[in-house]
């Protein structure tokens with residue numbers, strides 16, 4: 001017997017707002033991807049250390065002040081990009097706020 | 109995806125499942141205990157009352173979401189078992205082709221009608237179920253290694269422990285394993301009883317093919333896997349001293365359970381014993397609530413109905429005697445009383461066909 005193909009069904013909902021259900025899906029996919037990368041990174045480091053290309057102990061050391069200062073601007077830019085959206089401000093001028101077309105009368 | 113990424117992703121999901129099994133489940137249980145002690149008697153609560161107390165809490169909603177979606181991600185999506193195996197289809201098909209395809213160990217039946225209850229749902233969120241894809245048995249075997257994260261490699265596994273219970277001190281000459289899957293439940297029987305005849309049936313060709321492959325590797329000579337409906341076999345009445353099933357009853361709708369038990373009764377020899385392992389014994393409303401939720405979230409539509417059946421009465425009405433329904437310890441280090449983590453309500457359901465019974 002073969003399986004009939006069926007149209008997809010609506011996913012189960014657990015949170016009051018289904019948007020949370022869906023964003024959790026994206027979040028867990030990213031978390032998985034992040035772990036896969038971490039794992040690969042560690043494997044890469046191990047291989048490089050084995051071949052003598054890098055010194056793992058040096059990589060693990062606390063960065064000195066000059067290195068931290070050097071990366072500060074980049075760090076701040078990263079945080080800016082991450083957190084700026086929380087303010088809810090426009091990057092390019094346009095109409096503000098929430099809008100709806102529900103009450104627009106056609107032909108008016 | 110490469111093998112390393114697949115394993116890393118699956119390991120990550122397993123760690124998440126472990127956190128869910130211990131910490132998150134514990135928090136849900138504690139939060140219910142708090143609410144129950146401040147309102148009514150916990151022991152007399154109903155599933156509905158537990159649902160009232162928990163379903164709208166954020167904690168439970170995360171618990172529920174993770175239960176469904178960690179399992180979804182294990183099987184489906186980019187790092188899921190299905191796509192991993194699909195990318196290696198040719199090699200896996202090749203390994204299946206090495207299996208003696210027809211003969212002593214294996215009997216397939218292409219014309220077998222699969223019941224609607226079976227094809228209508230992708231059981232435990234395995235896309236396509238365990239039957240529709242040639243690789244489904246291999247996918248299922250890989251997935252089953254991590255069904256319950258707390259069951260480590262140490263000590264006897266579930267099937268070995270179940271076999272201890274089913275055999276007791278006896279050495280049945282003939283054994284039938286109903287719904288054998290990829291043969292994990294059959295293995296301990298054909299290994300421990302080299303002089304007995306072991307038969308195993310299942311609806312899923314891709315599973316019994318793998319089962320036969322494993323038996324071939326183990327050089328077993330006393331077992332045969334057959335593609336057959338367990339509730340309607342072609343064995344003569346009175347053929348078996350022992351009939352077993354593990355984790356099959358909960359996949360069957362109540363009507364089919366009746367037919368399955370009738371068939372077990374028929375093929376048993378007088379005085380023969382039937383021993384099933386399944387999910388049944390749920391001593392309080394909280395655990396019933398958790399179990400019914402699990403069933404819904406994990407695509408197990410008949411797990412709930414089984415939990416609500418009066419199996420003891422049903423078995424007696426079928427003519428069985430010496431009915432025994434007892435909680436089962438799935439690992440050496442589990443303490444049924446003190447256990448605080450999520451676990452299946454493992455239960456042994458056993459009964460005997462009366463001596464001198466010829467029907």
Ligand SMILES: C[S@@+](CC[C@H](N)C(=O)[O-])C[C@H]1O[C@@H](n2cnc3c(N)ncnc32)[C@H](O)[C@@H]1O
Nearest residue numbers: 287288289292293310311312337338354355356
């Ligand atoms: C959860 S698996 C358990 C497999 C095996 N007993 C084990 O413990 O590993 C349930 C199995 O029951 C089989 N099954 C479901 N309904 C069946 C039926 N009516 N007859 C035979 N097998 C059935 C499924 O194909 C599946 O392989």
